[in-house]
Amino acid sequence: MTPPHRRRRRPWTVPAAGATLSAVALGLVVTTTYAAPFAGGSPLPRVVGPVAAPAVTPSCQPWQTRQAVPSGVTLTPRVFPTDEPAAPTAPARPTSRPTARPTATTATAPKPPKVRVVCRNAPPTPFAHPAWEPESVVGGSRMAETGVLVDRPASVPAPPEVYDVSYVVADLETGEILAAKSPHAWLRPASTLKTLTALTLMPRLDPRRVVVAGQDAQDAAGSRVGILAGNRYPVSSLFDAMLMFSANDAVYALADAAGGYDATVALMNAKAEQIGAHDTLTVDPSGLDDGAQRSSAYDLALIGRDAMRLPAFRAAITKRDAVFPGGKDKQGKVWPAFHVYNINELLRHYPGAIGIKPGRTDRAQHTFVGAATRGGRTLVVTQMGSITGSWKPTAALLDWGFANADRVAPVGRLVEPGEAAAPVPAPELPALPTGGATGTGGGTGTAPPSGTGTPAPVAAPTTEATAYDRTLSLVVLAGAGVVVTAAVALLALARRRRRAA
Template sequence: MPAQQVPSRRAAGLALAVITSLALLTGPSDALAASPAAPKPTSGGSSPSTPDPHPPAGGWAPDGVAPGGPHLTSRGLVAPPGAPALPRGIRARGWILADLDSGAVLAARDPHGRYQPASILKVLTALSVAPNLPGRRVVTVSPQAAVAEGSAVGLLAGARYSVDQLFSALFLISANDAAIALAQANGGVARTVASMNAYAAKLGAYDTVVQTPSGLDGWQQLTSAYDMALVLRAFVNQPRLVAYSRLPSAGFPPRASKHGRVGPYQFDNHSQDFLSTVPGALVVKTGYTDAARHTYLAAAQRHGRRLGVILLRSERHPVEQFRQAGALLDWGYALKSTVEPVGMLAGPVRAGPPARDAASTVSTPVTSQALAEPAAPRGGLRWALAALAPVSALIGAVLWLGGATSARRRAIRRQARRRR
């Protein structure tokens, strides 16, 4: 599928003016103002076992705007005009490449398409629980955590582990037993899931619904490449969490409880291929389930810039995911500064009707440090443009009617000449 080329600045400005005028005259529809609905189960199972062939679309904030800009609602490729060809071998159905400092989205495919996140969701888990869990705190592992489904580090029920140790297992080998143990230490799985959903909303990640702290699939557990880029931007600004994810290896001493004995044992970082081969590699997290397929989250820092990439519903062949991510990062760092972004990572959007200003179709971009609720715009050029928008719509209508009338008159004159 050919990339959707973002129009020139002049064309984009004209399109934005038209969209704004229509929005001001008609207001958002109920369909746009509502959050995207989660898909319903198609069997009696508790979670999907295969990828949805028609992943649902997201892309609308509570007030009906398109988070990040209207170009990011495309379900195909979105690339800036004048940019070199994108790397070959990118197998993800939904992906995004963004500057994590400026918020500029450099390229994407189906960025608001909603897919299962698999274990890259653990990054959101860590962001949600870390403020409540100091590294030296000791956690006694429950039997429920010790038998968690999927990838595990082998925690022993009844044994005690530090939060630092649990985080190392969470990131290095994507341990689901560590994810459950951390969630229970945070006040319980249900409370942690609620805090994860709240954290996503705080970031402006409106395509995301969380059901499990481990990333194991649920019918309603979905996210988008755009949303996970917001999560990644928050993550790279947490030095403690970045340090956990960059550990080359970790290990546990032997432990014993009434449930048995384990250890000692060591484990290596499963994402060391990215960390050791991609220039400036900063953080990385992988994921896999039957429904999600392969997912990937990664960031690098070069020349004072941090770029991040998200791959959803990807495959590892014929090109490994760390090479796909590295190729996109190389492409992004090679872009000329004159190339315009295709969108912006935006912050939270207040609920209710859209603001009556010229930017009402695009969420407000924020810096990576700003997560507070944006204040309502006051004064200045934006309100002036808002005041002129209905006038511009009226002028456009008058010009159109005038042109149509003139064309009609010319046609009458031509018919009169033919009758002579």
């Protein structure tokens, strides 16, 4: 029998178990604390299902934008915005939870979805220009507005939705503007500027005159008819090549005949100011993207209307083909005469079309000046900044104009030559303070520039994985707290039993 004054030794397993539980709890706490935040400040994403294969990012041109194309979507040539293929919708999540979780041996992982990134032409951004006094805007105060402008009753449908950054639909005879979209936006005109070249030079040059082409004409960039330096060409043939085939070499040959490149540019700018086309600035008479060369849909309507008053211009733009003279090159080879065709597709597809001039450059994208006659009425349509070269949007705007010309109120008008002065800039308001007791911080008082429909870039990953990881970290931390509490309770119980013994 053990003497009563001798205490019973407690087993060593109790403190060992307590120490082990405490060490495990401390390890969980430390691990959770340092694993919850990522080194870069963001948690690692949770992998849910198959991982999409990384898309190869192409190198796009400055006038293009990257666009992600989901699997199953086929890109087609752009005509109308409503024809853009929509991305496939994600399948709905099941409402009931599965009874059994598939294992790695029985479940077959689906193939990761393929996403490709392509370069697509983006609508150009208009040049910045000062705000104008509404009463001084050429064509009427509403012409200073942006977006689609139309004064129609509820029974009249809205104008068709098109890709154009800017357009004007007007009556060629009365000058009434039936509908418009940002009519005074400053944009690059591309080859529609050749309409102003013809309006300026046709009254100055005898169509029977023969011009000797220079080397600058032969070396012209862009579209060319094939002029050979040192050869002789009639002015009428040069106008045909310029207006029908949009030949830049013919433009430079005509400019030489009119006094030279610089003299022609000065004459074109003076002509634009005379007819009220104050948005237009000519730098290159061919329309190529050069410097700050610009125009507007409103100005192109003025230029097109005045050019259509020239019989020689009307005759040239409606020709389907013409014979262009040949010549002899520097190697002595003789090139025979050949046919030049009209590149205006509206003439071939739209009944009643009478012109006028298409254009395209990389930075301007597609521009167009068109006209058609139906039922004794002639309409002119000008379009700028489109990403489609199809004739169908032009035809849709013309159809809408012919159907509703007598049912809508004009939103503006085309001014006559010498009638309108340049618009007056609006006074600038003083900038508001960005600090102080009443300041909200950071503002400059100017609104950000509006978008032009550029496709959105590839979307960034969502925050679902981030939220999941944070929740998981909290659960682990709570579990570690429970373990620590249990360990402390066990130690306290062991100590109490020791005292009782």
